[in-house]
Amino acid sequence: MADLRSDDRAQVLLVAGFVLAASFVALTLVLNSVIYTENLATRGxxxxxxxxxxxxxxxxxxxxxxxxxxxxxxxxxxxxxxxxxxxxxxxxxxxxxxxxxxxxxxxxxxxxxxxGTRIGQNRTAGNFTNSTVPASADVASDWTVATGVDGTRSARFNVTDSSELDQASGDPLTLRVTDGSDDWTLTLFNDGTADDTTIEITNAAGSSTCSAKKNPTIGLTAGTFNGTDCSALEFGEGVSTPYDIEVRNGRQFQGTYSLVVRDAAIDSTNYGTAPDVPFALPAVYxxxxxxxxxxxxxxxxxxxxxxxxxxxx
Missing domain, CATH: 3.30.1300 (Pantoate--beta-alanine Ligase; Chain: A,domain 2)
Incomplete structure (x- = not known):
């Protein structure tokens, strides 16, 4: 067994003390560095x-x-x-x-x-039909805008003549968003006068409406009706992605519309080229x-x- 004299033991203890002190200093520097880095990243x-x-x-x-x-x-x-x-x-x-x-x-x-794809129609006297079937044919009023949609932005309607809208008891314009199980629909109609326009939103939770004066702008994804918040207007609420966007009674509308969709399948036969007919063009999503x-x-x-x-x- 080694013979450690008292002075040797003192030297060992002193060296060990220095080692521990140096370790604590190093650890403190590391911790301070981490704290400083996190603080700098969150400073204002x-x-x-x-x-x-x-x-x-x-x-x-x-x-x-x-x-x-x-x-x-x-x-x-x-x-x-x-x-x-x-x-x-x-x-x-x-x-x-x-x-x-x-x-x-x-x-x-x-x-x-x-x-994404920007879909729209820029003619102020245009309707919401597709471009391949004459406007006199019923099939032009009922068509699919896009399928397999993963997201929709900047969706707007601009009504240019409210008197062209049908009444609720007739065949008013309807926009339907469906994932195959759940539906969300927007119905646009007038109440029998040229000055009042109403939208009715229907989904699994029920129905609700918002009204405005003639020729309103509808921010479908912004949730606004003629610039005023419409609490009922939550685009596609209750519907999962991917979903389809469909139009019914597209002839019962006069105005312009536009929307940008992501990851959607587009039937090109439904569209022409801007600005004279409904179009579907590349867009930045x-x-x-x-x-x-x-x-x-x-x-x-x-x-x-x-x-x-x-x-x-």
Missing amino acids: ADAGGGDAISYRNDVADGLESIVESVNRNGSTQPVLRDKLSRAVVSTSRRAAQFQVLRGISANATLVAVEW TATVHVEYQSTSLSYATDTQVRPGGSDD
């Missing part, structure tokens, strides 16, 4: 994080309406992507112009696009934008999604 304006987040939000908010405009003015995916990419750069520069004066570098670039923000005290980078009509969800 005191670390410049508020400015970076504001820049990101400004870019995303500015692009939402721009993407809708791009969708209205493009016919192919390459054209849409090119227009959107240039719009992102332009919006990024406008949002960053005041940051440059403070020595801050900020920019955004388009990195990905999720594609979601755009992913990479945002970078650099200052002397902060380096911030993130991807943010722009959803045209996303506030309707």
Whole structure:
């Protein structure tokens, strides 16, 4: 057995003490580093994080309406992507112009696009029939807009002549969303005068209505009727994805309509080309934008999604 004299034991204890002290210091540094990193990631304006987040939000908010405009003015995916990419750069520069004066570098670039299909009809005297059957034929009034739909955004009706709407007792325009088991329907009609327009929403929970004066705009996915919130209007409530969108009595409507659907099957024989007949064209459903923000005290980078009509969800 080793013979440890008292001075040797003291040296061993001293070395062990130094080792433990060094370990505690190292552990403290590691823990402080973790805490600092988490704190920095969640800091607000005191670390410049508020400015970076504001820049990101400004870019995303500015692009939402721009993407809708791009969708209205493009016919192919390459054209849409090119227009959107240039719009992102332009919006990024406008949002960053005041940051440059403070020595801050900020920019955004388009990195990905999720594609959908924009369906609509732009003739103010048009109806809600398909494009292949004469308007005098009944089959033109009853047709399927899209099948296997995984999402719908920016869906709007603009009634241009309420007097052309049928009464509830007749055959009013009906939009049906169905997953094969559950249905959601919107019926649009007038009450016998040219000045009053009503929508009735029906699903598994029952029926409810909202009314407005003549020639209203209906935000199907925004839940608005002539700019006023309609609590009954929850598009597709109670219906699971994927679902089909169907029209009944499409001739009992005069006005324009548009909607953007995702992952939908489209029967091209029902559509022509914009703007004279119902159309189905490529559209941006979601755009992913990479945002970078650099200052002397902060380096911030993130991807943010722009959803045209996303506030309707």
